[in-house]
Amino acid sequence: MKIIELKRNGDNMKTDIFGMMFFKMSKKHTKRIMGYEATRPFWHFFDLKAYIIMACMMGGGIGFRAAGIFPDIFIAFFYSGLGCALA
Structure with a gap:
C-alpha cells in the first residue's frame, strides 16, 4: 500500500x-x-522562436549522431526512454 x-x-x-x-x-x-x-x-501554430529552438535541437541531434560522439548503446537507450516518456 x-x-x-x-x-x-x-x-x-x-x-x-x-x-x-x-x-x-x-x-x-x-x-x-x-x-x-x-x-x-x-x-x-508556433512562433519563430519555437521553430528556431526546434531547428537547433534537431540539428544538434543529427550532428551528434553523424559525428559519432555517443556510442550506439547510449543512443538506443536515449531514444527508447524518450519514446516512452512521450507515449
Whole structure:
C-alpha cells in the first residue's frame, strides 16, 4: 500500500514540475492561437522562436549522431526512454 501511495505522489510531483515549466509558454501560445480571426496555415501554430529552438535541437541531434560522439548503446537507450516518456 505504501509503495502505491509513494508512486502516486511521485507522479503528481512530476506532473506539477512539468506543468510549472510549460504553463507560461502554453498560456502564451493558446492566447495567440485563440486570437486568430481566420483559418491559418498549420505552420502558424508556433512562433519563430519555437521553430528556431526546434531547428537547433534537431540539428544538434543529427550532428551528434553523424559525428559519432555517443556510442550506439547510449543512443538506443536515449531514444527508447524518450519514446516512452512521450507515449
